[in-house]
Amino acid sequence: MQRNRFLPDMLSTLFDRSRVKYKDNDPRDTAQLCYALLSEEGEVSGQKLAEVILDRYRASSDEDKLAFFQFMNEELDIDASKLAELATEYADNPSAEAYASVANESAPKRRQLLRRLNQPSGATSDLVNMRVDLLRLMKDAPELARSDLDFTLLLRSWFNRGFLVLKQIDWDAPASLLDKIVAYEAVHEIDDLDDLRRRLSPPDRRCFAFFHPAMPDEPLIFVEVALTATIPGSVDALLSEDRAPLLAADARAAVFYSISNCQSGLKGISFGNLLIKQVAKELALEFPQLNDFVTLSPIPRMNTWLLDQTSDPVIGHVAAAVLAGEAPPEDVRAMAARYLVEAKRGNGTPVDPVARFHLGNGAEVHAVHANADSSDNGRYQSGGAMVNYLYDLSVVEKNHEDFVLNAKVATSKSIKALVKAPFKTKPEALAS
Template identity: 40%
Template sequence: MPPTFVSQLFNSIADAGRELLDLRGGRKSSEDIKSYCRDLLTQKGEASGMALARDVVVAWNELNDAEKLDFLAFLEAEMSPDQAKIETAVAAYHKEPTLDNYRTLSTVIEAPRQELMRRINFAPGGTAAIVAMRKFLLENLKAHPELKAVDHDLKHLLSSWFNRGFLSLERISWRTPAAVLEKLIEYEAVHEIDGWEDLRRRLDRDRRCFAFFHPALPDEPLIFVEVALVKGLAPAIPPLLSREGKRGDPAKADTAIFYSISNCQDGLKGISFGNFLIKQVVAELSAELPNLKHFATLSPIPGFMRWLNSVNEATAGLHFRDIAKVREVLADPEWHTKPELAEKIREPLEQLCAHYLINEKSGRRPLDPVTRFHLGNGARLEQLNWLGDTSPNGMQQSAGLLVNYYYSQKDIEKNHEAYANEQRVVASSALQALAKSARK
C-alpha cells in the first residue's frame, strides 16, 4: 500500500529535525544507536525528537544479531528504574501519601526504556521496529533470562498499542493487494498454503478469510482466520483444502467452519486477538448470510501425542493396558493406512484423547493450548473426528485426530464465564462419555 498522509507528514517533520540536528553539529547517521537513544530521551523539540527516533529505527534495522543483543543489554542495564530513587519515593509516600508523592513514585517506578519506546514509536516504521525488537528478544530470552524485565516492559506497551480499539477487521479476498496475500501464504501456521492456486481456492465463493490489521502496520495482518461455508460439522481437513472439490453455494450453507487461525506477528506473542476475532467474524457472517445456523472450528490437538508419550503407569485412573496397545500400533508409521490396525486402536485412542482434552490440566486449566483458547472464548468441546488430518503434522501432533469446538451464539458468554470463573470445561455429553470410558 502507498505511504499514508500521516507517515509522509512524519517523514517530512523528521527530515526537518535532521537538518536542525546537523546544523547544531549533531551526530552523523553512523553514530551508535545507544547515543541516539540517550539523546532522544533528553530531546525536547518535536522535529529533532522525531529525527532521532527515525535514526534509532534505521540503526536497529542495520544491526547484526550480536549488536542487537548488546542493545537489549543496554536497555536492561542503563534504562532500568533507579532503585535509590524508588526507595526515596516509597519512603516519602509512606510518610505522606499525597497526590504529588504518588505521582513521583509512579514516575520513578517506570523504567526509562518505556518512555524511550514511546518516543521511538513516533518515528515512521517505529511500531514495526519495536515489534521486531520483541520478536528478537523472545527468540533469545531463554539464553538471556536477564532480559525478562525488558520483555515485560515491551509487552506492556504493545498490549496498550494493540488493544482491540485500534484494530480493524477486514475481509481478505482475491482482490486484496498482493502484498497482503503474500503474507497469508507466509504466515499460515496450521495448514500450509501451497502457492497461489491453493490460496485462490481458500478465497473462493464458499470460503471466507478475515484478518485484524493495525493502522501502524497496514500491510501486516496480525491474525487471520480461514472459514469454510458447508452443510453440517466438517469432520476432516482434506475436503476443505481440496482444490478439485465442488464449490458450494454460500446461500445454501448452514455451518461456518473455522478451520485455521494463524497469529502472524511473533513480536506480539502473549497479546491475544483471537477472542475478539472469532466473535466479530461470527457477527459479520451472521449479517451477511442469515442462513448460517452453526459456527464451529475444525481444530488440531497439538499436545495430545506429546502427552500420550509421557503417560506412565502411575497416571491415576487410566487403563494403562489400553495405552500400551495404542503405543504398539502407533509405532508403525503407516498404521492409519491399514484398516485392521486403525480399527484396533480407534476406541481406546478416542477415549484417551477425550480424557486428555477434558481432564488433563496445567494448573486448573486444560493442558492443551487450543482447548484453553477456544473454551476461553466461549466455545464447547463438541466432537472428535477420526483421522481428520492424516498429514505428517496431523499424525505427529494428534495421531490424525481433530476436534470440533462449537460456538453457540446464545451460550458463548455463559460458557466463557463458566471457564473464566470456575475453569469449567464445557463439553458435549458424547465427549464426556468417551473421557469417562478412559478411566477405570
C-alpha cells in the same frame, strides 16, 4: 470485493505512511542519542532522533543489538532506592504530588524511550521487529526479560481492539498480501496458488484478518473459514481438491479451520479470541441462516500425553494401540475426549494449548473425530484426530467466566459420554 477496491478501501481507514528520512551525521553514539531523546532535546527534535536511532539499530549486528538491549535493561532501569524513598514519603503523606512522583519513578526510562522511538511513521513496525530480536537474544540473556515486560506492556496498549481493523481477504486482494497469507499459514500448509485459490475464491470460503493502522500492509492474525451444510469431521474433506463448492446461502455452519498469528514480535498479545468472535458476528449478520459456529482444530499434544499413559493399568493398552495406529476409530475418539477433558496442568487447566485457547474464549469441546487429518503433522500430533470447538454466542461469556475462575471445561453431551465410554481394544491377555 474487487481488486481495484481493496487498497483504496484499506488505506481510507489507515494513517498516512509517508516517512521522512534523516541523514545520520550525528557524532554521538547510540546511547547518547537515547539520552538526548529522553531529554528536552527530544521534545524538540524527537522524530529526527528516533529515526536515526532506529536506522542505526536496523543496520546493526546481533552483537550491537545485544549491547543496545543491555543498555536499555541496565542504564534505563528503575532507580529502586529512589522509588523506595518516594513510596515511604507517599505512605506518610498520600498527596497527589507524592503519588505523581511515585508513579513517574516506578516507570523505567526505557519505557519512555520506546514511546519516543515510536514517533516516526513506520516506527511501530520497527519496534515489533525489535522485539523479535529481543525474544531471540533473551535465550542467552534471560535478564533482558525485564525489558521485554516493557515491550509487552506498550504493545498491548498500542494494539488494543480499538485500533484493529477487520478486513476480509479474497482472491482479488493484492498479490503481496496473498503471498503473506501463504507464508504465515501455520496450521494447514498452503501448497501452491491453486490451493490458495480453493481457500479464498469459492462462495463457501472466507478469510478475515486484523490489521493495525501503523502496519497496514501486515496482517496481525487471520482466520480461514469454511461455510458448510453440517459440522465437518475431516479437514481432508474440507480442503479436498475435488470437493463441490456449496452455495453460501445453503450453509448452516461456519467452520474456523485455521487461525494463524503473523507477527512473532507480538507474541503473548492475543488477538485470536477477538478475531473469532468478531468474525462470527459478521457472518451471522451476512448469513442469518447459520446455526453453528465451530472450529475444526488440531490436538497438538495428544500423542505426547498418550506416551505417558502406556503404562497405565486401565488405559495403557488403548494408548499403545492408538499410538501404533491399530485402535479402532471409536477408541481414538474416546482417548481424544479423555485427553481434552481430563489431561490437566498443575493449575487445573488443560494440557492442550489449543484447548486452553478456545475454552478460554468461551467455546465448548463439542465433538472429536478420528482419521480427520492425514497429513504428516496431523498423524504426528494426534494420530489424525481433530476436534470441533463450538462457539455458542449466547453462552460464550458464561463459559469464559467458568473457565477462567474455576478451570471448568465446557463439554457437549456426546463428549461427556465418550469420556466414560468402554474401549473396544482389549488387553492382550484378555484378547487371547
